[in-house]
Amino acid sequence: MIASEEEARSFCEALCDPPAIARLERFIHLLGEENEQQNLVSSASLHHVWQRHIADSLQLLLHVPRETSPWIDLGSGAGMPGLVVAIAFPDLSFNLVESRKRRVAWLQGVVDHFDLQQCRVYGSRLENVESAPMQVIxxxxFAPLEKLLSLSARFSTPDTHWLLPKGRSAAQELAEQPESIRATFHVEQSRTDCEAGIVIGKGRPPVR
Ligand SMILES: C[S@@+](CC[C@H](N)C(=O)[O-])C[C@H]1O[C@@H](n2cnc3c(N)ncnc32)[C@H](O)[C@@H]1O
Known part of the structure; x- marks a missing residue:
């Protein structure tokens, strides 16, 4: 379990090369500046930014083969987890979906800053994004599990990996789903919070 900022940074250094760590440091700086202009993340969380945001995002890579792409990140907000993974691994293809205008501008500004040519920002509601097959969702x-699945199953195929950090409600939310959904997903322990879980799955869930 990652229990400190130092451990979180070491965890990220084990996953990423030094240029990626330098880009993530720059992203943290930009995030701090932008957070004074708009409420992207809680200011308290910036005191634990490697643990709460960077390692929390990068830990998803432990659950999917490294080269898997394209990803779609639903409700990217400040950029967690999709933008953080895109900054660390700019060779992967990312689609970031966010409906709030100022957040969209922030995401696009960061994509431009790092010249992330494989990263596309969709400034609209997910409901209005055209369906396309994704390897990672x-x-x-973003939303309660049932709503999340019904809004996004159309982006999945039998090969799609689902990586859904759900905090402390992970096991409960999954337990409330019908057996057909429970068969597709399971909960893995988060590395950054001993009480949080990540709902993980593979395939196209049979949603209504
Ligand atoms: C609670 S924030 C989480 C942001 C980020 N994923 C994080 O963990 O820091 C949820 C984000 O989803 C966006 N959102 C909510 N419903 C959406 C929808 N239907 N389509 C696109 N974005 C949506 C909101 O504007 C908000 O930025």
Whole structure:
């Protein structure tokens, strides 16, 4: 379990090369500046930014083969987890979906800053994004599991990996789903919070 900022940074250094760590440091700086202009993340969380945001995002890579792409991140907000993984691994293809205008501008500004040519920002509601097959669907703090699946199953195929950090409600939310959904997903322990879980799955869930 990652229990400190130092451990979180070491965890990220084990996953990423030094240029990626330098880009993530720059992202943290930009995030701090932008957070004074708009409420992207809680200011308290910036005191634990490697643990709460960077390692929390990068830990998703432990659950999917490294080269898997494209990803879609639902409700990217400040950029967790999709933008953080895109900054660390710019060779992977990412689609970031966010409906709030100022957040969209922030995401696009960061994509431009790092010249992330494989990263596309969709400034609209997910409901209005055209369907396309994705290899990874991720979302942190986007919507309750049932709603999340019904809004996004159309992006999945039998090969799609689902990576859904769900905080402390992970096991409960999954337990409330019908057996057909429970058969597709399971909960893995988060590395950054001993009480949090990540709902992990593979395939196209049979949603209504
Ligand atoms: C609680 S925030 C989480 C942001 C980020 N994933 C994180 O963990 O820091 C949820 C985000 O989803 C966006 N959102 C909510 N419903 C959406 C929808 N239907 N389509 C696109 N974005 C949506 C909100 O604007 C918000 O930025």
């Amino acid at each position: 991720c979302a942190r703090a």
